[in-house]
Amino acid sequence: MVFKPTATRPLTATLSVVAGGGAGTPSVMQPVTLTGTGVAPIYAVSPTSLAFGSVQTTTVSAPQSVTVTNEGSGALPIASIKLTGKNDSQLSQTNTCGTSVPAVA
Amino acid sequence: MCRKRRSRHSQCCKRGYDVNVSGANLTETTINASNLGSGAFGLQFKLPVDEKVYAQPLYVPNVAIPDQGTHNVLYVATMNDTLYAFDADVGGTPIWSVNLASLVNATAVPWVDVLIPPATLAGNLGILSTPVIDPSTHILYVVACTLENLTAVYRLHAIDITSGAEPYGPGVPITGSYGGATFGAPFQTQRISLALAGNQVVFGFASMAEEKFDTYEGWVMAYNKLTLQQSGVFATIVSGNGGGGVWQAGRPPAVDSGGYVYVFSGNAKAGGYGYNGVNDFSESALKLDPSNGLALVDWFTAGNWSYFDTNDLHLSSSGPLLVPGTSLLAGGGKTGVLYALDTGNIGHWTANDSQVVQSLSITAGNEILGGPVYWEGSAATAGPLLYNWGANDVLRGYGINGSTFESPPSAQGTNTASYPGGIFAVSANGNVQGSGVLWATTAAIPAARGNPAVPSALHAFNAENIASELWNFTMNAVRDGYGTLARFMPPMIANGKVYVATWSNQVAVYGLLPYTVSPTSLAFGSNTTGFASAAQSVTVTNRKRHNITRRECHDRGNESRAVLADQ
Numbered sequence: 001m002v003f004k005p006t007a008t009r010p011l012t013a014t015l016s017v018v019a020g021g022g023a024g025t026p027s028v029m030q031p032v033t034l035t036g037t038g039v040a041p042i043y044a045v046s047p048t049s050l051a052f053g054s055v056q057t058t059t060v061s062a063p064q065s066v067t068v069t070n071e072g073s074g075a076l077p078i079a080s081i082k083l084t085g086k087n088d089s090q091l092s093q094t095n096t097c098g099t100s101v102p103a104v105a
Numbered sequence: 106m107c108r109k110r111r112s113r114h115s116q117c118c119k120r121g122y123d124v125n126v127s128g129a130n131l132t133e134t135t136i137n138a139s140n141l142g143s144g145a146f147g148l149q150f151k152l153p154v155d156e157k158v159y160a161q162p163l164y165v166p167n168v169a170i171p172d173q174g175t176h177n178v179l180y181v182a183t184m185n186d187t188l189y190a191f192d193a194d195v196g197g198t199p200i201w202s203v204n205l206a207s208l209v210n211a212t213a214v215p216w217v218d219v220l221i222p223p224a225t226l227a228g229n230l231g232i233l234s235t236p237v238i239d240p241s242t243h244i245l246y247v248v249a250c251t252l253e254n255l256t257a258v259y260r261l262h263a264i265d266i267t268s269g270a271e272p273y274g275p276g277v278p279i280t281g282s283y284g285g286a287t288f289g290a291p292f293q294t295q296r297i298s299l300a301l302a303g304n305q306v307v308f309g310f311a312s313m314a315e316e317k318f319d320t321y322e323g324w325v326m327a328y329n330k331l332t333l334q335q336s337g338v339f340a341t342i343v344s345g346n347g348g349g350g351v352w353q354a355g356r357p358p359a360v361d362s363g364g365y366v367y368v369f370s371g372n373a374k375a376g377g378y379g380y381n382g383v384n385d386f387s388e389s390a391l392k393l394d395p396s397n398g399l400a401l402v403d404w405f406t407a408g409n410w411s412y413f414d415t416n417d418l419h420l421s422s423s424g425p426l427l428v429p430g431t432s433l434l435a436g437g438g439k440t441g442v443l444y445a446l447d448t449g450n451i452g453h454w455t456a457n458d459s460q461v462v463q464s465l466s467i468t469a470g471n472e473i474l475g476g477p478v479y480w481e482g483s484a485a486t487a488g489p490l491l492y493n494w495g496a497n498d499v500l501r502g503y504g505i506n507g508s509t510f511e512s513p514p515s516a517q518g519t520n521t522a523s524y525p526g527g528i529f530a531v532s533a534n535g536n537v538q539g540s541g542v543l544w545a546t547t548a549a550i551p552a553a554r555g556n557p558a559v560p561s562a563l564h565a566f567n568a569e570n571i572a573s574e575l576w577n578f579t580m581n582a583v584r585d586g587y588g589t590l591a592r593f594m595p596p597m598i599a600n601g602k603v604y605v606a607t608w609s610n611q612v613a614v615y616g617l618l619p620y621t622v623s624p625t626s627l628a629f630g631s632n633t634t635g636f637a638s639a640a641q642s643v644t645v646t647n648r649k650r651h652n653i654t655r656r657e658c659h660d661r662g663n664e665s666r667a668v669l670a671d672q
Contacts (some may be wrong), residue, residue: 001643017643019619030204035627
């Protein structure tokens, strides 16, 4: 069972298992109480711009980093990190974040 | 062909199980003190009905129902005057139901039509007491209150338990006069449960409003079970409608081997009206002869009867218990004193109660309401024991040395129950060690006097060691909560199930569960919207040799996805 909230608040549900029955025996419901809290993703990206300056063609600039900081109370899933824009083919990037950034304890 | 499983277990045909009103079912072989834990016991199903249930459900195995086969049947009576027959094993829709008011072209009585302020109750006055079943004839006797020509009428009905029919005709109106007193139904309640004594159906009456002493008397009535003709009548006080109600928190009369019945009377009007030793008997244990018109054979009256009358300390807040294997009659009321009386000479009156076998405070000065119950047990089970759980006190168990009860109590519980205390039943396989369970209903939260509905709590204790609580509904409250307390009503145990009346228009049915679910709760913590948490599992374990038949997941907020696998 997984919890996939769509709302940012405490959420509850009940898993109702209904089983049994048959000759002379009742069908019995047993509940499992489910709780969780949906939280909004809160994160910061720093810096918000990188300037590589003038770089001679056919050479590669010195690498620069962008840091993604999870400021929320739940794990921050990383959906994607990719280059976009008019000249995105002139740059390359490597993602070291993985698929999620854990919340700061 | 599917053959219905037949029970070899005994019946519960009256409140208190037996004529002694021991409160013990000694034929329980399924439930014991060892198999209630680890999630194995809990709520199996509920039986919805049309009004509050004040009466204890009754149980008869192997009832041949016309055109419906043989069933173990649970009989439930409601305050709407409806009597239901349910399959006691699997529940579901009633096998049959009959509204006793409609049989006489009437309705149940709205409480507002008959209550005398300051008393307040919602709903109806219908069947207030526990019926009694004659297993030899399959006839159930029940008293229903009906509104007829704008006034309250009590009728005794005789119902065929196989069909709901009335083979002896429509219910007979209850009337009576005794020693100059005349029975006035609109001023009386029929709370004491019914009992059979030979061919007589015996029951009693108390007040509609105890503050109005000039409106009622305590009454005991007897009706021939075959003709429904009145065969005996006795008023506890004949001087000026002076009180002396017989209500016993719903307990029935006790009936000894000679056929004599015993009841307790309550408060009379203050001012010395209650007792004269001739025809006024407040605060008394009364021995009556139903084969002789309920003639008074003997009585015991509390020495301080006038003080009891003046201070609402009435003896009839519980009823008598005949201690099996002895000549003792035991019981007590609001003073918390248990009187042990010799049924051969129960003692009349003395100023200091010096004539009784024993008087013993069994609930630390609190009230006895609905107790006590008794399990004979054996030396190996720490028995015999008399149990009581008074209001605002802890559960206590008293040994008996053959002639008197031992003090201090041989064992006691640790939790205090608020008003009205714990109302008991015992289940056991005779005196087999390890089989005894003491069941109790209590108020789950502190309950005020009067009649506010409060949540009910069901408890199970080891009858051999009442300090050990084996199970209670809070262990899995989501699954096992069951509604409001049916005041003064014990659980009823039969054939591996525990039946609990409620004021929530239903009867809850507990038993050993065919499977367990673990864990009973999952906490996912904080999770970012739009993304799935790590998976968690719930395990369903089949405790019986049958297949799990289906699985459901009801989602009330989480986006949850079941990954259960049937086992």
